[in-house]
Every structure is written in structure tokens, then in C-alpha cells.
Amino acid sequence: MSAGQLDTLGQEGLLSLYPERTRISVGMATCGLATGAQAVYDRLSQEIERTGCDVVLSKTGCLGFCQKEPIIDLFIPGKPRLTFVEMSPESAVEFIGAIAAGRVPTDGLLCRHDQELLLDDVFRDYCSEGEELTGVPLYTDVPFFAKQMKIALRNCGLVDPGSIEEYVARSGYSALHTVLSGTSPAELIEEVKLSGLRGRGGGGFPTGLKWEFTRRTEAEDRFIVCNADEGDPGAYMDRSILEGDPHSVIEGMIIGGYAIGASTGFIYCRTEYPLAIQRLEVALEQARLHGFLGDDIFGSGFSFDIRIREGSGAFVCGEETSLMHSIEGVSPEPGNRPPFPSESGLWEKPTNINNVETWSNIPPIALKGGKWYSAIGTEKSKGTKVFSLVGKVTNTGLVEVPMGITLREIIYDIGGGIPDDREFKAVQTGGPSGGCIPASLLDLPVDYERLAEAGSIMGSGGMVVMDEDTCIVDIAKYFLEFTNDESCGKCTSCRDGSDLMLAILTRITSGEGRPEDIDFLLELGEAVMDASQCGLGQTLPNPVLSTIKYFRDEYSAHIERAECPAHVCKPLIVYRIDPEACTGCTLCARNCSMSAIRGEPRKLHVIDTGRCTKCGVCYDVCKFNAVILE
Amino acid sequence: MSRTPEEIVRASLEKHGSGREAVMEILTDVNRELGCIPEEAIIATASAVGVSNAEIYSVVSFYSFFSIKPRGRHIVRLCSTISCVMSGSAEVLEAVRDDLGIREGETTSDGRITLETTSCIGLCDQAPAMLVNDEPHTRLTPETARAIIAGLE
Numbered sequence: 001m002s003a004g005q006l007d008t009l010g011q012e013g014l015l016s017l018y019p020e021r022t023r024i025s026v027g028m029a030t031c032g033l034a035t036g037a038q039a040v041y042d043r044l045s046q047e048i049e050r051t052g053c054d055v056v057l058s059k060t061g062c063l064g065f066c067q068k069e070p071i072i073d074l075f076i077p078g079k080p081r082l083t084f085v086e087m088s089p090e091s092a093v094e095f096i097g098a099i100a101a102g103r104v105p106t107d108g109l110l111c112r113h114d115q116e117l118l119l120d121d122v123f124r125d126y127c128s129e130g131e132e133l134t135g136v137p138l139y140t141d142v143p144f145f146a147k148q149m150k151i152a153l154r155n156c157g158l159v160d161p162g163s164i165e166e167y168v169a170r171s172g173y174s175a176l177h178t179v180l181s182g183t184s185p186a187e188l189i190e191e192v193k194l195s196g197l198r199g200r201g202g203g204g205f206p207t208g209l210k211w212e213f214t215r216r217t218e219a220e221d222r223f224i225v226c227n228a229d230e231g232d233p234g235a236y237m238d239r240s241i242l243e244g245d246p247h248s249v250i251e252g253m254i255i256g257g258y259a260i261g262a263s264t265g266f267i268y269c270r271t272e273y274p275l276a277i278q279r280l281e282v283a284l285e286q287a288r289l290h291g292f293l294g295d296d297i298f299g300s301g302f303s304f305d306i307r308i309r310e311g312s313g314a315f316v317c318g319e320e321t322s323l324m325h326s327i328e329g330v331s332p333e334p335g336n337r338p339p340f341p342s343e344s345g346l347w348e349k350p351t352n353i354n355n356v357e358t359w360s361n362i363p364p365i366a367l368k369g370g371k372w373y374s375a376i377g378t379e380k381s382k383g384t385k386v387f388s389l390v391g392k393v394t395n396t397g398l399v400e401v402p403m404g405i406t407l408r409e410i411i412y413d414i415g416g417g418i419p420d421d422r423e424f425k426a427v428q429t430g431g432p433s434g435g436c437i438p439a440s441l442l443d444l445p446v447d448y449e450r451l452a453e454a455g456s457i458m459g460s461g462g463m464v465v466m467d468e469d470t471c472i473v474d475i476a477k478y479f480l481e482f483t484n485d486e487s488c489g490k491c492t493s494c495r496d497g498s499d500l501m502l503a504i505l506t507r508i509t510s511g512e513g514r515p516e517d518i519d520f521l522l523e524l525g526e527a528v529m530d531a532s533q534c535g536l537g538q539t540l541p542n543p544v545l546s547t548i549k550y551f552r553d554e555y556s557a558h559i560e561r562a563e564c565p566a567h568v569c570k571p572l573i574v575y576r577i578d579p580e581a582c583t584g585c586t587l588c589a590r591n592c593s594m595s596a597i598r599g600e601p602r603k604l605h606v607i608d609t610g611r612c613t614k615c616g617v618c619y620d621v622c623k624f625n626a627v628i629l630e
Numbered sequence: 631m632s633r634t635p636e637e638i639v640r641a642s643l644e645k646h647g648s649g650r651e652a653v654m655e656i657l658t659d660v661n662r663e664l665g666c667i668p669e670e671a672i673i674a675t676a677s678a679v680g681v682s683n684a685e686i687y688s689v690v691s692f693y694s695f696f697s698i699k700p701r702g703r704h705i706v707r708l709c710s711t712i713s714c715v716m717s718g719s720a721e722v723l724e725a726v727r728d729d730l731g732i733r734e735g736e737t738t739s740d741g742r743i744t745l746e747t748t749s750c751i752g753l754c755d756q757a758p759a760m761l762v763n764d765e766p767h768t769r770l771t772p773e774t775a776r777a778i779i780a781g782l783e
Contacts, residue, residue: 329653
């Protein structure tokens with residue numbers, strides 16, 4: 001591969017992104033496929049053939065607005081790029097019908113893009129004069145997208161993840177070319193340090209520093225690893241990047257390999273992500289074919305290749321020492337640190353591990369410079385972060401925002417607030433190592449330091465929003481169940497400590513809590529943190545500690561008054577029929593599978609609490625709001 | 631005629647070599663083809679790599695996607711993670727259990743379906759979700775989940 005060949009490849013990519021004909025691209029990441037994107041794609045294809053209209057059909061990854069999948073984009077030469085949401089095979093027929101008739105389809109039209117950005121630069125101006133379709137909202141005015149800034153997700157939802165040409169057209173592999181054409185590894189490491197990039201997997205360790213440590217360790221060979229064992233509940237950023245833009249991770253790793261002096265890289269991806277693995281395999285093959293991987297890359301003398309390793313359903317393998325044991329084929333219990341992987345990692349060689357999102361940030365930093373990247377974000381947390389916004393929030397999806405944005409902006413401006421007129425209660429960040437942040441801290445700027453001060457962590461980027469119907473003790477119990485299940489059992493503190501904490505939480509949610517339980521949980525939590533070897537044990541008490549910190553009243557209500565304020569914990573709730581509101585319509589009695597409701601037609605009904613299993617069916621079916629939850 | 635566990639291990643060794651680092655790949659190959667990792671495969675892998683059976687067993691038993699017991703033709707993995715729980719995965723699980731007459735970790739007597747719950751599968755935006763073999767299904771209700779499972783042969 002030479003500079004000229006790279007240029008030719010990019011030209012081919014531009015032609016495939018912007019042919020001189022109409023093009024339709026269908027979002028076909030897992031989120032799209034799960035909602036029927038394949039059926040939409042097939043129907044579009046049939047209709048194009050049937051009507052004989054001159055349209056190119058292609059595939060892309062996820063645009064981020066997963067709630068609105070299936071999403072498709074329409075590119076008509078000279079007109080804005082148009083994004084359509086919630087498509088179906090039926091609407092696909094009308095869609096092609098409109099195009100065949102020379103009209104712009106309108107059903108499902110979300111927004112228009114007048115221009116395409118690549119990092120800060122204009123990549124494409126879409127409109128010829130008079131073709132602006134000004135009645136359609138602009139992409140940048142859609143609240144879900146307005147406050148986002150896409151660096152890691154720069155290509156997701158635009159390029160075909162199966163096309164190296166389209167990736168190259170979006171300046172792909174030019175960072176690698178620039179680096180290998182005269183930047184020394186030391187200069188490159190300085191640039192990454194200058195960028196302020198910190199590990200996006202959760203730890204937040206400065207990436208450039210980690211690279212430097214690994215580079216400095218004397219060794220004949222070194223390894224780099226991409227940690228794609230994304231396992232935090234509520235987090236799927238890495239899956240989306242791998243499915244939508246696998247080359248961005250591969251290019252980042254090659255650049256990292258050069259900086260660190262490694263000849264082999266491993267991508268450790270969880271088996272739960274079959275599509276991500278498949279797309280990575282295709283992308284790696286293409287990168288080898290074009291000489292971005294292999295011997296003497298760009299004639300620089302630098303040789304590098306990447307292999308995929310599959311995890312097989314063990315959360316703890318996301319922990320780096322455990323992950324390396326898994327790659328080595330030994331039982332993947334975590335090991336001691338120090339020595340850190342930068343000194344002694346895979347097969348005792350210096351090893352640098354970064355997560356998917358970190359790697360995908362590397363090409364833009366190498367291309368535009370560390371200073372450019374460090375201009376974004378807060379004092380100690382630079383750049384952007386991708387979050388998966390899930391739970392009780394109107395717009396679920398993947399959002400990439402500059403560090404320093406407030407939780408309120410993410411949850412209300414981007415996420416559209418809480419559905420069904422419910423009140424916000426808390427947001428859980430950082431998965432099972434993180435904590436719950438209450439409404440009083442909604443104006444907290446999101447960065448590594450602020451989240452830690454609030455008793456949570458940045459984590460890998462899962463953001464689970466909870467409303468007033470969520471019981472906070474139940475949530476803490478959920479996370480303990482998770483870590484208790486995933487604990488490898490090596491350390492007594494983690495294994496037995498999580499057992500004991502879970503038993504106490506179960507007791508509290510069953511209405512059998514004891515007055516001393518809260519203080520004992522706090523004490524036990526500290527002990528588990530102090531005495532456990534790896535990150536899993538050291539952080540597993542966080543969800544309990546942070547919820548006690550902010551919601552101690554709710555714990556007390558369970559223990560002292562045997563009440564669950566959110567009406568979630570079944571042993572603590574009672575269903576009752578309001579005599580004023582009951583019309584005797586018999587609907588509840590007819591729907592009760594336990595025959596626990598008695599009453600004559602047009603007379604008051606009564607629930608036999610002895611037989612009631614608290615399934616809530618009567619509550620759901622009553623049309624007069626006569627069933628009360630206490 | 632399907633291959634024996636020993637044959638799969640032998641073929642996998644040719645692809646991945648007999649180094650210790652090939653263990654996961656061999657086991658993944660066996661698990662993918664047979665739906666489980668039978669004792670014969672553990673013994674064959676251990677002797678090829680030159681470690682004890684117990685060491686290979688410790689690797690196999692660590693991962694939730696590996697199983698020593700034979701499993702059904704289809705593996706249904708219902709996500710039991712927080713965002714799925716908040717969206718009603720418990721009701722879905724109950725419906726599936728009732729329909730199949732089995733609990734998590736069990737296989738129907740006709741060998742058709744194994745039911746499991748799993749940690750997060752990264753489909754939180756469209757909870758509740760499950761994987762049927764490799765295929766994701768999202769926004770489940772008790773009714774849609776029953777229908778999907780009824781459609782498995």
C-alpha cells in the first residue's frame with residue numbers, strides 16, 4: 001500500500017458513498033436487525049427491482065437512535081441526506097413508490113442533513129441551490145442529536161462496516177499512513193499523552209502514560225489487546241462501534257502497536273456479540289488484503305497483525321488479568337497486580353490493554369493532534385464519551401457527548417426525560433462497580449472526577465435511568481445478585497462478602513430487615529472493598545453504598561415500617577379495592593387466576609389477601625382505578 | 631453422520647495448534663458443533679495440550695456458554711439484567727417456563743430447547759431481550775416470547 005493507492009481506495013469509497021444515483025442505506029446493527037431491519041432491506045430490494053427505479057441499496061451500522069429502529073437514510077444527488085425512522089416492510093413499499101414517482105418520501109421522515117461532518121471538518125455539502133427541503137427539521141435541531149459530538153462514533157450509521165473503501169474515504173487509515181511516514185513512537189506517545197485521553201473501559205487511566213510504560217519495559221516482543229468483553233449491565237457502546245465501524249478499532253490498534261513496539265494484537269470479544277465478531281473478521285481480512293496488516297506496512301518496516309479471541313460468557317474476563325488468562329487458555333481467575341500488564345502481561349511479556357472505544361479514538365487523535373482533542377471536555381477529562389442511555393427514559397440509544405455535559409442535559413435534553421409523566425429518581429452509572437446518582441445531583445457535570453465524588457464512576461458508559469416506580473433497595477439487590485453470580489470465588493471477601501450482603505438485602509426487601517442492617521452493610525462493604533484482589537470485588541459494594549448514601553430513608557422505610565415506597569417489593573405491598581371507586585364490574589375477579597377476589601356484579605369487590613399472590617393483574621385491568629397498591 | 635468429539639478436537643488442533651493458548655479455540659469449536667463439551671473432548675484436549683483433565687475441566691466450567699451436559703437443539707438465553715428486569719423480563723421468564731414446563735438451566739424432555747438466563751447481552755435499548763442461539767429478539771412480551779419459542783423446531 002502506498003499513498004497513491006490509499007487515495008485510490010478512498011476515491012472508490014466516495015463513489016460508493018455518493019454514487020451519481022439515489023442511494024438508500026439501512027441501519028443493520030443488532031439493534032436494527034432485532035426490530036426487523038432485514039425485512040425492511042429485503043422489501044426495499046424487491047421493490048427497487050419491481051419498479052425498476054435507479055437506486056443503490058446498501059447497509060450501515062447504528063446511527064445511535066436505537067429506540068427508533070429500523071432507521072434508513074436516503075441520499076438523492078443534490079438534495080440533503082434524509083433520515084427516516086421506524087420503518088417497516090409496508091412503509092418500504094410506499095417509500096420506493098414515492099422515489100419511483102420522482103417524489104421525496106415523507107412517511108417516517110425524521111430530519112435532513114445539509115452537510116456531513118468528519119470530526120470538525122465539512123466532509124460533504126449535500127445541497128444544490130434550492131434543494132434544501134427547508135420544511136424538514138435539521139439533524140442538528142433534533143434534540144436527540146443536537147448536543148452530541150461524534151468522534152468515536154464518527155462513521156457509525158454512515159459507512160458500510162463491510163466496506164474498507166468507505167472507511168478510507170472518511171480519512172480512514174490516513175492517520176496510520178501519516179504516523180508511519182515519519183512520526184517516531186516517542187512522538188506519537190507524546191501526542192496521545194497531550195490529548196488527555198483516558199481509558200474508556202472504566203478505569204480512566206491516562207492512555208498515553210499506559211503506552212509509555214509498556215514501551216519502556218525492555219522486552220523482545222510486546223502485545224496489545226483490545227478489550228471487547230463488554231459486560232456491564234446496561235452498556236453496549238462497544239458492540240455498536242464494532243458492528244458499525246470495525247476499521248476504526250483496527251486502525252487504532254495498528255497505530256498503538258507501532259507506538260508500543262508490538263507485533264501482535266488480540267481483540268478479546270464476548271461470544272454474546274456474534275455480529276460484531278463476524279464484522280471484525282471481515283474487516284481484518286480486508287485490512288490484510290490491502291496491506292494495512294501484515295509485514296512492512298506502508299513500506300515502513302513495521303509489521304503487525306491482529307487475532308480475535310472469543311470469551312464465552314464470564315463477566316470477570318473483562319478484568320484485564322482475567323482476560324489475559326483467558327487468552328492464554330488457563331482458568332481465567334484474576335491475578336495479582338503489580339506487576340501490571342505493562343510490565344508482565346500475556347505470556348509474561350509487556351502488554352497494553354485498552355478498550356474498544358479508547359482504540360477508536362486513536363486515529364482522530366493521530367490525525368488531528370493531541371491539542372485538538374484536549375480542547376474538548378473538562379480540565380482532567382478530555383474528549384467525548386459514548387453512553388448507552390437505557391431504562392426509564394423516553395429516547396433510548398447511544399449518545400456521544402463532550403465530557404462536562406450535565407446529567408440533566410443527557411437525560412432530559414437528549415433523552416427526552418422520563419416517559420409516562422413519572423418523576424426521575426436516580427441514574428445508575430458504571431454498572432455493578434458504579435452507583436446511583438439522585439435527582440439533587442442532576443446538574444453534575446459528567447467527568448471522571450465529578451462522578452467519583454458523587455460516589456459512582458464513569459465506568460464503561462452504561463446509564464440506566466430509574467423513575468419513581470423503581471425500588472432503590474431492589475436495584476442494589478439486583479446488582480449484588482449480579483456480582484455474586486459473576487464472582488469467580490477466589491477471594492473469600494468477594495465470594496462470602498457478596499453472599500452475606502445479598503442475604504441482608506434479600507431480608508430487607510422481604511420485610512424482615514433488622515435495625516442494625518444498614519450500618520452492617522456499610523461496614524461489610526468497606527471490608528469487601530479492602531480485602532478483594534480484583535476490580536470486581538473492590539467495587540461490588542458501590543451500588544449498595546451509594547444507594548444508602550442517597551436513599552437511606554428508603555432502606556429505613558423497608559426496615560422500620562415494612563413499607564416499600566415504590567411498591568415493588570412484593571412481601572411489603574398489599575392490593576386493596578377502594579369501596580368508593582369500585583363499580584362492581586367483575587373484571588378484576590374474572591381476571592384473577594387465584595380466585596382471590598370476591599363480589600357480586602354491581603356490588604363492592606374484596607381481595608382475599610390470604611390467597612392474593614400480588615401478581616398485579618387486577619391493578620392493571622381495573623378501568624376505574626379502584627385497585628389500590630399500599 | 632456427525633463428527634465425534636475426538637474428531638472435532640483433532641480438526642481444531644490442526645487449525646489452532648496444540649499450544650496452551652489453543653485451548654479456548656478448541657473448546658469453542660466443540661461447543662459450537664455439539665452444543666456442549668462432552669468428557670471425551672475434555673480428555674482429548676488435555677492429552678493433546680499436555681495438561682491434566684482437571685485443568686481443562688476448570689476452564690470449561692468457568693464459562694457460562696460452555697456446558698458439559700448435553701443441551702437442547704435450541705438454546706434460549708433470556709437476559710436477566712437490570713434494564714430488562716425494569717422492562718418486565720420476569721413476566722417473560724415466567725411465561726416461557728410455564729410453556730416449556732422447565733426451569734432455567736434445564737432442557738425439555740424432547741431435547742428441543744434449553745432455557746437459560748444470561749447476564750447483559752447488550753440489547754438494553756430494546757429490553758426485555760433474549761438470544762435464541764445467535765439470534766437476538768427484543769421488546770419481548772410474554773406473548774411474543776411464547777410465539778417465538780413455539781416456532782422453534
